[in-house]
Amino acid sequence: MTLVTKSSYVDGAFIPLGSSADILENRNPSHPGEVVERFERAGQVLTEQAIAAARRAQPAWARSNPQQRADALDFIGTEILARREELATLLAREEGKVVREALGEVDRAGRSFKFYAQEALRAEGEKYQSVRQDVAIDVFSQPLGVVGIIAPWNFPIAIPAWKIAPALCFGNCVVFKPAELVPSSAWALAEIISRAGLPAGVFNMLIGPGRSVGDTIIRSPLVDGISFTGSEHTGRQIARLAAEGMKKVQLEMGGKNPLIVLDDADLEQAVEVALNGSFYSTGQRCTASSRVIVTAGIHDAFVARLAERTRALQVGDALQAGTDIGPVVDSRQLEQNLSYVAAGLEQGAKLECGGERIDSPAGAYFFTPALFTEVTAGMRIYREEIFGPVLSVLKVRDYEEAFTAAEDTAFGLSAGIVTTSLRHAEHFKRHSSAGMVMVNLPTAGVDYHVPFGGNGASSLGSREQGTHARQFFTRVKTTYQLA
Ligand code: UN1
Numbered sequence: 001m002t003l004v005t006k007s008s009y010v011d012g013a014f015i016p017l018g019s020s021a022d023i024l025e026n027r028n029p030s031h032p033g034e035v036v037e038r039f040e041r042a043g044q045v046l047t048e049q050a051i052a053a054a055r056r057a058q059p060a061w062a063r064s065n066p067q068q069r070a071d072a073l074d075f076i077g078t079e080i081l082a083r084r085e086e087l088a089t090l091l092a093r094e095e096g097k098v099v100r101e102a103l104g105e106v107d108r109a110g111r112s113f114k115f116y117a118q119e120a121l122r123a124e125g126e127k128y129q130s131v132r133q134d135v136a137i138d139v140f141s142q143p144l145g146v147v148g149i150i151a152p153w154n155f156p157i158a159i160p161a162w163k164i165a166p167a168l169c170f171g172n173c174v175v176f177k178p179a180e181l182v183p184s185s186a187w188a189l190a191e192i193i194s195r196a197g198l199p200a201g202v203f204n205m206l207i208g209p210g211r212s213v214g215d216t217i218i219r220s221p222l223v224d225g226i227s228f229t230g231s232e233h234t235g236r237q238i239a240r241l242a243a244e245g246m247k248k249v250q251l252e253m254g255g256k257n258p259l260i261v262l263d264d265a266d267l268e269q270a271v272e273v274a275l276n277g278s279f280y281s282t283g284q285r286c287t288a289s290s291r292v293i294v295t296a297g298i299h300d301a302f303v304a305r306l307a308e309r310t311r312a313l314q315v316g317d318a319l320q321a322g323t324d325i326g327p328v329v330d331s332r333q334l335e336q337n338l339s340y341v342a343a344g345l346e347q348g349a350k351l352e353c354g355g356e357r358i359d360s361p362a363g364a365y366f367f368t369p370a371l372f373t374e375v376t377a378g379m380r381i382y383r384e385e386i387f388g389p390v391l392s393v394l395k396v397r398d399y400e401e402a403f404t405a406a407e408d409t410a411f412g413l414s415a416g417i418v419t420t421s422l423r424h425a426e427h428f429k430r431h432s433s434a435g436m437v438m439v440n441l442p443t444a445g446v447d448y449h450v451p452f453g454g455n456g457a458s459s460l461g462s463r464e465q466g467t468h469a470r471q472f473f474t475r476v477k478t479t480y481q482l483a
Pocket of ligand 1: 154
């Protein structure tokens with residue numbers, strides 16, 4: 001395969017090659033020696049140019065015809081879906097997600113654009129009678145303005161899509177910074193967007209580091225809002241800087257999502273839900289279930305069956321048919337997983353299986369899914385987000401104790417329960433403080449047309465996805481008119 005070099009997209013054009021000597025090599029985690037593509041990194045100057053271009057394009061784009069926005073979004077969604085195999089393969093190569101999951105992710109990205117193509121045409125606005133005589137009131141939404149979109153590496157195309165599509169739909173101009181680990185999917189998406197008929201400056205993409213590109217976006221007085229998905233640490237920094245700059249924020253950060261398994265659960269279903277939620281996508285989902293809270297009557301049978309199923313998972317090359325679990329995204333994340341396994345053992349948890357690096361000739365970041373039992377609620381593996389396939393099982397007496405344990409976290413993104421009891425399922429749906437609750441389904445894996453988000457340390461700002469995305473990407477205007 002020939003090695004191509006690519007660049008950022010600013011003010012309606014890809015930056016000519018040779019503009020930057022700072023080169024980013026995008027490597028395949030299944031074969032770290034293999035460079036997927038090379039990128040010339042952007043820095044502060046280019047980021048400032050992109051923001052200025054977005055600012056210039058904003059007024060006209062805010063007044064654009066909904067049909068123009070709908071057509072552009074539909075074009076992007078149609079092309080993503082038509083090229084699903086190619087885009088999924090690229091995603092699997094750069095991030096290590098197995099092709100089956102990468103296909104699902106590409107479809108989700110395409111469908112998000114299609115959803116917002118329709119949403120652009122949806123009528124909205126409210127009329128009120130004033131409390132004053134002969135005054136009419138109109139309430140409607142206007143674009144937020146220029147939005148910075150900062151995306152993580154674990155969903156290289158779906159998360160950019162579900163932020164960029166509503167941003168454009170509601171008349172905003174975009175300055176998009178993908179994660180440096182996954183520039184290829186972002187570039188492919190930007191290339192499609194570049195042919196969608198948007199005026200120059202409406203969409204910009206900058207491939208470069210957080211400390212220059214990200215920091216410039218976050219601090220710029222010309223940016224009106226930041227939609228970010230990533231680590232809690234970075235999210236908190238963004239929240240602080242955004243508050244200083246009076247910017248609107250939408251932050252999606254970590255999770256330590258509980259899955260409750262009750263005695264009355266269907267055993268096979270419980271094991272399937274835990275396996276999928278904890279280990280698929282190599283556990284690299286903020287919605288992953290990393291704490292499974294199991295009542296005493298089913299505990300031993302559940303652990304035995306889950307260990308058996310976990311040992312049978314095929315860890316390997318993301319592009320190879322038959323692989324269940326692809327590599328960890330990079331060496332740093334692999335080290336983090338291994339250090340949490342060590343911490344679990346040191347603090348007295350029992351490692352039932354996994355938790356080891358697999359040697360491969362290519363030096364891949366293969367790591368076997370780890371199942372810990374005899375966990376107590378104070379252990380680090382039980383409290384901290386690992387972002388890897390490391391699962392802690394906590395044994396409890398009954399539903400009441402399980403519920404209390406599930407709630408014992410600063411996070412609040414997703415929570416699940418496996419039960420055949422209508423009463424417990426209802427109680428959990430109603431009273432869990434997570435933003436998303438799953439009954440007899442994995443805590444990860446969500447639809448694209450309904451609100452996504454959490455509470456506590458997991459999220460800040462209004463929900464992503466679906467019609468609710470309007471809340472972040474618009475401002476409300478109230479007008480009064482004397483008849
Ligand atoms: C899912 O579980 O389907 O970064 C999506 C993440 C989330 C997306 C999860 N923002 O893992």
